Amino acid sequence: MKTELDRMAIGLMILFCMIWGVQQVAIKLASTGISPVWQAGLRSIVATVIVLGWTFVRRVNVFQRDGTLLPGLLAGLLFAAEFALIFIGLQHTSASRGVIFLYTAPFFVALGAVWLLPQEPMRRAQWAGMALAFAGVLILFGEGLISSAGGEWVGDLLILIGAGFWAATTLTVKATALIRISAEKTLLYQLGVSALVLPLLSLILGEPGVFAPSPLVWASMLFQVVIVAGVSYVGWFWLVRHYPATRLSTFSFLTPVMGVLAGGLFLGEELSQTVFLALGLVGAGIWVANRPG
Structure with a gap:
């Protein structure tokens, strides 16, 4: 395994963050x-075949027996709940707001690790990063509560729970026998x-279910199952096998940036100053938290 990221790895990570x-x-x-949950189910079905x-x-x-069935089933149920909430939540809020709330997940992991993973103590930088991201979420969620767009805060909350x-x-995965098996x-x-x-x-x-099929609808679905669940997942596996995961994780702050820009570019979503402020705080928080100790 290489100890540093070369130009190819950096280029691939930027591409995957865009995807x-x-x-x-x-x-x-x-x-x-x-329909949102049916869409999520179709995506999982095709992605299962691809992986x-x-x-x-x-x-x-x-398929070998390794004592991971019960934690594996638990992880699967949590994963299903996550995507049901995300897909439903995006019916009530914008893609640009949704991606910011979604990428607070690393900070929930860090907070849960304090109790569940004592072997991975929180560094001061991680606490600082979490504080930045939390400030961004409070600002953005507060805007959703007072916004004239009715129900936007409901979508924000669903994605935050997701x-x-x-x-x-x-x-x-980290606290059970799943940590010992392959990522696949x-x-x-x-x-x-x-x-x-x-x-x-x-x-x-x-x-x-499928109630209004159109070329755009099927193209969007194809992008999810082939490019996201196929190309990016397989590419991620390859990167993790050849490069240190800690180095790769420093690029995670790019994903909400790409999501906000994509929402404005492809959906014409209004990108207020509050959205950019929250994005900056969450992105900075992710970057600070992932800096090498």
Whole structure:
């Protein structure tokens, strides 16, 4: 494994952050013709097939007994709850706001690690980063409460709770036997369980499913399952195998930046000064928290 990032790794991380930021836009565009939870379920189903194909090509054995079934099922249920909340939340708020709230997840992880992962103590920089991000969230959420756009705060809150479930999934992986298995198997637990749970939840909620298919709707869905769940996930696995994850994680602050810009560019969302202020605080918080100790 290389100890530093070369130009190719840096270029790939910037590309993946762009993809992960734009996916919020793709979700909103696809939601004009596909119900949100049903959309999330379809994505998990196709992504499961893609990752299984990757494990076959790489000869990664994901079916051996290793005592990870129960924590794997828990991680899958948390993952399903996360995406149900995100996809529903984006029906009530903008993609640019949603991506900022979503990327508070690393700070929920850091906070939970204080109790669940005592072997990973919080550094002062991490506390400072968390304070910056929390300030950004308070400012943005406060704007949603007083905004004339009715119900925007509901979407903000749902996505913020979804970020909490994302953090809970990460902590489950770190604090259980899942930490000892391959990243591919861990991801398959999450995708496989959500591929079963989300379509069932969609039926319970009475969603119409695919109700207004159009070329734009299907293109947005194709982007999610092929580019996001296929290209970016497989590319991430490759990067983690060849470069230090701590170095790669420093790029995470770029994703909300890309998401905010994509919302304004592709959806014409109004980017207020408050949005940019919150983005700056959350992005700075992520960067400060991920600086090498």
